[in-house]
Amino acid sequence: MPIASLTLELRIEHAQSLKDRRQVVRSLKEKLAHGFNISVAELDESVTWQSATLGVAAISGSRDYLTGLMRQVEDAATRIANDLGATISDSWWQFLEE
Structure with missing residues (x-):
């Protein structure tokens, strides 16, 4: 059963405190998670307030479904991050199991 993993690198230029950073990341x-029924977690303990790394995981019986889902999640993450005053500086996804 295929498992897809997506990693998102965030840049939060306006963050002036840990609270600002947490607000963007949490939102x-x-x-x-609610929009796509996927698992999302923060992957690093960032040393700066202006960056964060998120990991997304999904499992399905269909590799084609996961491919489409990861593209949709990546597009949505970009839109949502922009609305929150952040940018996706890098992203990549992969299948963990064939």
Whole structure:
């Protein structure tokens, strides 16, 4: 059964405190998780307030479904991050199991 993993690198230029950073990260995680029924987690303990890394995981019986889902999640993450004043500086996804 295929498992897809998506990694999102965020840049939060306006963050002036840990609270600002957490607000953006928490909001993005919640919107993605509820909108797509996927698992989303913060992957790093960032040393700066202006960056964060999120991991997204999904499992399905269909590799084609997961491919489409990861594209949709990546597009939505970009839109949501922009609405929150952040940008996706890098993203990549892969299948963990064939």
